[in-house]
Structure formats: C-alpha cells, structure tokens
Amino acid sequence: MQKLTSGILVVDKPEGITSAGVVALVKRRIHADKVGHCGTLDPFASGVLVCCINQATRISRFFLHGDKSYEAVLRLGVETDTQDVTGKIVSASPVTVTEDAIRSAFDTLVGPVRQQPPVYSALKHEGVPLYKLARSGRPMQKPARDIVIHRLSVLAVDLPDVHFGVTCSGGTYVRTLAADLGRMLGCGAHLRKLVRTASGPFTLAQAAALAEIASLDGPPAEMGRMIEMNEALAFIPKQTADPRTAEKVRHGMPLTESDIRRPEPDGGSDWLRVVDPDDRLIAILAVKKENSGYNYCCVFN
Structure with a gap:
C-alpha cells in the first residue's frame, strides 16, 4: 500500500x-x-x-x-445549563427586545474582553474535564481569561432567533458569548446552532x-x-537551504547565520521554515533572540 x-x-x-x-x-x-x-x-x-x-x-x-470564524444562531428568551441547545432549561423569559437593542449589544462586545469559561467544557481541573465534574454535580468555575472578538455581526433577526457571524481569538467560547448577550438583553439566551467556517x-x-x-x-x-x-505553514518566513546546509539540518547539527539567514527583524515571526532546493519542508527553526543561532523545533524526513 x-x-x-x-x-x-x-x-x-x-x-x-x-x-x-x-x-x-x-x-x-x-x-x-x-x-x-x-x-x-x-x-x-x-x-x-x-x-x-x-x-x-x-x-x-x-x-x-489561531483565530476562528463561525456562523451561529442565538435563541433569545431561554437559558440552559450548558449555554447551548443540548442543555437543560434553567430559565425562560419573554422576548421584547428591539432589533436596535440587539445590534447595540453585539457592538458592545467587539474588541478585547474577559470571558468566563463555561463549567460544561473540555478544560480540565486536576486532570478531569470540567463537563464530567458538572455532570456529577460538582461544577468547577475556571478564572476569566482574555479573548478578542475581531468581528461580531448580526446577519438576520427572526425573533426569538438571531443569526450572527463572529471571528474571534482561539479559546473563545461562542456559547458563552451567546449567554452573555442574553444577559445583556435582559431575557437570557443560549446557542441553538454553530458552524465553524474557518480555523486559522x-x-x-x-x-x-x-x-x-x-x-x-x-x-x-x-x-x-x-x-x-x-x-499549510506559508505564514512562517521561508529560507531555502543549499544541499550542504540541508544535510546539516536533516541531522540536527548546529546552525548559524552563515548557514541560514535570520528573518527580517520586523517580520513578526520567531520561527523559520527551512526547505531544501526542491522546496520540500525539512525543518522548523526557532530564532534565538540572544544570539545569531537557532533552535530546532521540528525536523522532517
């Protein structure tokens, strides 16, 4: 085969x-x-x-x-214990909000925000996933963490549903975002549908x-x-190694700038992608900050 x-x-x-x-x-x-x-x-x-x-x-x-993008459906008026459609209903309220109020709430959450991870999540406490602790009646709340909402746009309003799109930093919980929007609007909410459209x-x-x-x-x-x-790694600066240097790389030998040029200082990357003369990926290097050398991250055969 x-x-x-x-x-x-x-x-x-x-x-x-x-x-x-x-x-x-x-x-x-x-x-x-x-x-x-x-x-x-x-x-x-x-x-x-x-x-x-x-x-x-x-x-x-x-x-x-990396950043993630989603299209989702927010159901207003109903809160669940998991913050999504799979959970048990914990509260229900009439939905009397206006479309202007909805759009204003969405605008408020764009940018850097602090988010409390849900108790029903795959995060772990002492090696045990939080969702397992929550299901056994021992919910564990993790500290809030910094996330960034790059884009949060209302696509359609069909109350009690709101269709929306979001692009956010890695580690963002869109169902928690939905629950937060529901609290801001005073009627509660949960995430009814979620489609990830991009990941990095x-x-x-x-x-x-x-x-x-x-x-x-x-x-x-x-x-x-x-x-x-x-x-897939095209966003990392690339250097082509000559045959002699490529052989050194394949054997994990020490490298200097005489072998591989450092990326431009303003390149914004601490990594370097090394390819052989046939443009085959042979290594990822970490650029040392203290001197002109490199550390090996990965070498590929």
Missing part, C-alpha cells in the same frame, strides 16, 4: 459526533499512524475541524491558537465531508484534499 503523505486534512464535521470521533474515523479510514486535531468542536456544532496527519501532528502548535488559515471551502472520508480505504491523495505541510 502507498505510504500516506503527511499533511493537513480539513474535515467538515457534521453535528452529532465528537471531535475525537472524527479523528478516530479519519485514522482508521486512511490508515494513518497518527492523527490529531487542532481545536475541539462541540458535538452539537459542525464545520471546520483541522486534522493533522502523521508528521503533521508535530506542527499542530502553529494552528491550535483553513476554511470550509477546503473541507472534505465526513461521508467522503468514511468511504475511503487508504491514503486520501485521490481526494485532492490533503494540504502539504509546507503550504
């Missing part, structure tokens, strides 16, 4: 399956040695789930905390349907969906 090419496979996760379930199916159907995902998507949600295949699991760190540089347009993957029995090259690591 053809050896599986390492790379990124963007999956359009359907509703009703966990992110771990998607990873297990992908690994089984394409016969991969390793598969990991770059950011959990709740079972009730759908959309972009970025899967790293084989050697690409080593570069997942570069995508885990990856979009829904690149995604393969899970049914498409489930029909495979081997490497997904014929799908035309696998994204090469070099392409």
Whole structure:
C-alpha cells in the first residue's frame, strides 16, 4: 500500500459526533499512524475541524491558537445549563427586545474582553474535564481569561432567533458569548446552532465531508484534499537551504547565520521554515533572540 503523505486534512464535521470521533474515523479510514486535531468542536456544532496527519501532528502548535470564524444562531428568551441547545432549561423569559437593542449589544462586545469559561467544557481541573465534574454535580468555575472578538455581526433577526457571524481569538467560547448577550438583553439566551467556517488559515471551502472520508480505504491523495505541510505553514518566513546546509539540518547539527539567514527583524515571526532546493519542508527553526543561532523545533524526513 502507498505510504500516506503527511499533511493537513480539513474535515467538515457534521453535528452529532465528537471531535475525537472524527479523528478516530479519519485514522482508521486512511490508515494513518497518527492523527490529531487542532481545536475541539462541540458535538452539537459542525464545520471546520483541522486534522493533522502523521508528521503533521508535530506542527499542530502553529494552528491550535489561531483565530476562528463561525456562523451561529442565538435563541433569545431561554437559558440552559450548558449555554447551548443540548442543555437543560434553567430559565425562560419573554422576548421584547428591539432589533436596535440587539445590534447595540453585539457592538458592545467587539474588541478585547474577559470571558468566563463555561463549567460544561473540555478544560480540565486536576486532570478531569470540567463537563464530567458538572455532570456529577460538582461544577468547577475556571478564572476569566482574555479573548478578542475581531468581528461580531448580526446577519438576520427572526425573533426569538438571531443569526450572527463572529471571528474571534482561539479559546473563545461562542456559547458563552451567546449567554452573555442574553444577559445583556435582559431575557437570557443560549446557542441553538454553530458552524465553524474557518480555523486559522483553513476554511470550509477546503473541507472534505465526513461521508467522503468514511468511504475511503487508504491514503486520501485521490481526494485532492490533503494540504502539504509546507503550504499549510506559508505564514512562517521561508529560507531555502543549499544541499550542504540541508544535510546539516536533516541531522540536527548546529546552525548559524552563515548557514541560514535570520528573518527580517520586523517580520513578526520567531520561527523559520527551512526547505531544501526542491522546496520540500525539512525543518522548523526557532530564532534565538540572544544570539545569531537557532533552535530546532521540528525536523522532517
């Protein structure tokens, strides 16, 4: 059987399956040695789930905390314990807000904000996921943390539902955003529907349907969906190593600026992508701040 090419496979996760379930199916159907995902998507949600295949699991760190974009539906007037449609109703109120009030509340939350992670989440306390503690009657509240809402726009108002789009920093809980909006509007709310349309540089347009993957029995090259690591990391500055230096890199030997030029100081990156003369990714280097050398992050064969 053809050896599986390492790379990124963007999956359009359907509703009703966990992110771990998607990873297990992908690994089984394409016969991969390793598969990991770059950011959990709740079972009730759908959309972009970025899967790293084989050697690409080593570069997942570069995508885990990237910005995310979503389209969602907010249901006003009903609060649930999980802040989404899967939870138990804890309060219900009449919805008498105006569209102007809704748009004003949305505008208020754009920019840097502090957000309290939900007690029903995959965050852990002493090694135990918070949702397991909450289900056992021992909810644990994590401290609020800083997030950034880059864009929060009302797409349509059809009370009690509000359709909206959001682009936010990694680690943002959109269902908590929905609950916060409900409290601001005085009627409570929960998240009824959530679709992730982008995760970092990856979009829904690149995604393969899970049914498409489930029909495979081997490497997904014929799908035309696998994204090469070099392409996926295009946002990291690139240096092409000559054959001598490429050999040094492949063996993890010390490197200096005489081997690899440092990126421009204003380039905004602490990382360097090294390719061989055939433009094949061979390493990711961390640029040392204190001197002219480099530390190895990943070396690829």
